[in-house]
Amino acid sequence: MPRRDSATPPPGDLPHGPHGNRRVYGREMQSRSPASRTGRPRSAAADAAILAATREALVDLGWSKLTLGDVATRAGVAKTTLYRRWAGKNELVVDAVAELFDELKLPDRGSLAADIEGVVLQFASILALPEARSGLMAVVAEATRDEALRERIRASVVDRQKRLVLEGRSRAQARGELPPEPDPASSARTVDLIFDMVAGAVVHRTLVSAEPADEEWVHRFTGVLLRGLAGEAAHPADG
Amino acid sequence: MPRRDSATPPPGDLPHGPHGNRRVYGREMQSRSPASRTGRPRSAAADAAILAATREALVDLGWSKLTLGDVATRAGVAKTTLYRRWAGKNELVVDAVAELFDELKLPDRGSLAADIEGVVLQFASILALPEARSGLMAVVAEATRDEALRERIRASVVDRQKRLVLEGRSRAQARGELPPEPDPASSARTVDLIFDMVAGAVVHRTLVSAEPADEEWVHRFTGVLLRGLAGEAAHPADG
DNA sequence: GGCTTTCGCTACGAGTCGTAGCGTAATGCC
DNA sequence: GGCATTACGCTACGACTCGTAGCGAAAGCC
Structure with a gap:
């Protein structure tokens, strides 16, 4: 499988971030609310890479010209992965900007x-x-x-x-x-x-x-x- | 010519609005800055209809889903007319919202x-x-x-x-x-x-x-x- | 009537959207 | 180890919007 982990920036760990109940994952949260123990887990590194790429795209393009396809490319993930985790551009940007206020x-x-x-x-x-x-x-x-x-x-x-x-x-x-x-x-x-x-x-x-x-x-x-x-x-x- | 003036709402007159140096008309302003006295004048009614249609579309759709084609249809003008007067969505929305602060x-x-x-x-x-x-x-x-x-x-x-x-x-x-x-x-x-x-x-x-x-x-x-x-x-x- | 500018309309290539489908990878459970 | 389950990468797709070009007609001034 041609994974491209080499393209992912060193995202640190950030298992699910220091936030409380943030990162609600748009649509499919309610169907797996108790705990989905089985199956392949989501990559925490991908989360961090996507949010960092979103901030980078905000700097380069601004909000209106930011596209999810571009963010996916920057983060080194597939566009479908992005849509599996966030409902749309708004939710993604909120999470990406929210991390700035952590400090x-x-x-x-x-x-x-x-x-x-x-x-x-x-x-x-x-x-x-x-x-x-x-x-x-x-x-x-x-x-x-x-x-x-x-x-x-x-x-x-x-x-x-x-x-x-x-x-x-x-x-x-x-x-x-x-x-x-x-x-x-x-x-x-x-x-x-x-x-x-x-x-x-x-x-x-x-x-x-x-x-x-x-x-x-x-x-x-x-x-x-x-x-x-x-x-x-x-x-x-x-x- | 299949004009559709019946579709234009009653826009009042508003020759060029009560604003000072607003409505700069995006791109072609500098080339006709002194005064373009000759040729067919721009329709002031179209201006008012477009701005009213923009506010209407903002209510119905919000900013992100507002399209210039939709505004043109609502205003009863051609999309090209809209692009001849405003450089883009941002400038149009600014002018449409600015009128709200006139009072x-x-x-x-x-x-x-x-x-x-x-x-x-x-x-x-x-x-x-x-x-x-x-x-x-x-x-x-x-x-x-x-x-x-x-x-x-x-x-x-x-x-x-x-x-x-x-x-x-x-x-x-x-x-x-x-x-x-x-x-x-x-x-x-x-x-x-x-x-x-x-x-x-x-x-x-x-x-x-x-x-x-x-x-x-x-x-x-x-x-x-x-x-x-x-x-x-x-x-x-x-x- | 001429000149100039605007207008409505159609058509176009380029770009984005969000989704579907497929094969594969990574876990937990037995 | 085998199985079920979920996540992932990739490709392809129809639908939509964008902004522009080109045309003929309309509406003003001289």
């Missing part, structure tokens, strides 16, 4: 302002990558007409970011920098508001205004955000 | 907070339209790899929004709600920051979080933003 961390820098600035700068550096710029907005646009795709994005990209907001807030509350919120519903709304403001501003700055979210910008933005949030306790629902 | 106004409601809330609610109501949701993000994604398209979006969508920010700020400064900024460079940076925060948050709330930017959300957001900006005078470049 988002929240190092404890001692103050809420410093923590936020650090996370926002990390987020900005990811959005500065061309594979993230071309891919992320395109799948978000597609998701406006595809509920399942929206859920996939939420699970693999958004929720991972939101966890950082939650963690940072609880730290800040422990430090006394933010007031505690006993009502869980109100607390969730606050987290949603913060998240929309942070992610929205960085995305808009990077992709629409097309200017870098550098340290000066992030510092100003963080200042405005924190002062506004801190003042919210003094104006609780001032209708 | 953005800044009514003077007496206070900065009320002005901002009014504009943000208008912006949110436009983003709630399916033709705006599917189209806008897609062209922004494409623009990450196309400088000319980015400029087209800036001229026809972004700048029109930014003018509202400028106008609202000058009103607020006249009222004493915001401190004056003598330095024009710093002033421009402030406007950019506000704009990225407002537009980014609304877009993220509407398209990524997929939840409505209703009055309650807008009220909270506006409060955080204004308190943060008002406090900036007290912390001038405390970095």
